[in-house]
Amino acid sequence: MPELPEVETVKQGLVAHALDKKITQVVIRQYSLRWPIEQDFAAKLEGQLITGVHRRAKYIVITLEQGEVIMHLGMSGAVCFQAPEEPLRKHDHIIITLCNRQQLRYHDPRRFGSWHCVAGDAYSHPLLKSLGPEPLSDAFNAQYLYALTRNRSRVIKSLIMDQQIVVGVGNIYAAEALFDARIHPLSLSKALNIEHCTKLVAAIKKALNTAISLGGTTLRDFVNTDAKPGYFKQQLAVYSKEGQKCRECSGKIDSCRITQRASAYCATCQHLYQ
DNA sequence: ATCGCCTCCTGCGCGC
DNA sequence: TGCGCGCAGGAGGCGA
Numbered sequence: 481m482p483e484l485p486e487v488e489t490v491k492q493g494l495v496a497h498a499l500d501k502k503i504t505q506v507v508i509r510q511y512s513l514r515w516p517i518e519q520d521f522a523a524k525l526e527g528q529l530i531t532g533v534h535r536r537a538k539y540i541v542i543t544l545e546q547g548e549v550i551m552h553l554g555m556s557g558a559v560c561f562q563a564p565e566e567p568l569r570k571h572d573h574i575i576i577t578l579c580n581r582q583q584l585r586y587h588d589p590r591r592f593g594s595w596h597c598v599a600g601d602a603y604s605h606p607l608l609k610s611l612g613p614e615p616l617s618d619a620f621n622a623q624y625l626y627a628l629t630r631n632r633s634r635v636i637k638s639l640i641m642d643q644q645i646v647v648g649v650g651n652i653y654a655a656e657a658l659f660d661a662r663i664h665p666l667s668l669s670k671a672l673n674i675e676h677c678t679k680l681v682a683a684i685k686k687a688l689n690t691a692i693s694l695g696g697t698t699l700r701d702f703v704n705t706d707a708k709p710g711y712f713k714q715q716l717a718v719y720s721k722e723g724q725k726c727r728e729c730s731g732k733i734d735s736c737r738i739t740q741r742a743s744a745y746c747a748t749c750q751h752l753y754q
Numbered sequence: 755a756t757c758g759c760c761t762c763c764t765g766c767g768c769g770c
Numbered sequence: 771t772g773c774g775c776g777c778a779g780g781a782g783g784c785g786a
Contacts, residue, residue: 482779482780483779483780486779512762512763513762514762514763514780514781514782538780538781552780552781553779553780554762554763554779554780554781555763555778555779555780555781556763556764556765556778556779571764588763588764589763589764589765590762590763590764590765590778590780591762591763591764592762592763592780592781593780607782632756633756633757634756634757634758638757638758641780641781643780643781650779650780651778651779651780652779697779699778699779700765700766700778700779701765701779702779719779739757739758739759740758740759740760741778742777742778
């Protein structure tokens, strides 16, 4: 589910509702997530003040007085804040009660998400330490992408979705950015020149920034911590538009599978470099 | 080193 | 109405 804009939206909700709050109780209703939750997870959190909330890639890092929580929403994870009186829903796996009685509830039907509590610096955890640059940072620029595309025959869509190359670009925004940059998703990385990389980097930043400003993309069930959907769906040019008319040329949007993922594109507007 | 395939899990929409 | 199938926003791990 969540790509970078959705995770950023959830992070902003955590900042608004959980930052500077003390954790009074943690209840785990389902330990079996992407990785099993450690048995002492609840005990590590209880009684601690939440002193920071940050995002790195699609991970949210919650800083406590002692240690840090690393959380990933997987494909179907969501966080909401509710009063204890509100009935629990199926798939509400983690319930964190705060000092103001509000409960942070982690809901994740597919259970691809994960929660870890680490003693030291979250950024040196194996899950975070080999991640590529943030897409909205200056470190992700045309020269950087150009250098990494040299001598690689890997198709470009797969490359930009690789979290070691650049983080936060999932299936939706990869498809949208490639359309915006007029690059066919099956283009070979090494066939792109510096101008193509310039366009693609700009398109990725634009797609992510626009999506963040609209609260992310709600396809089916993504909601922020206030249970509101995101509105980037209305902006989508190709993702989930297979068979429909391209808004630029009125040709038909095609789709192929790239590394097991549906990949929509306009064969007229997007040039295949190989 | 690099790449692509498989896997974890539930829910939904579709066609029959 | 119901059932089975394929597909879905991620990404680690493995084998080629």
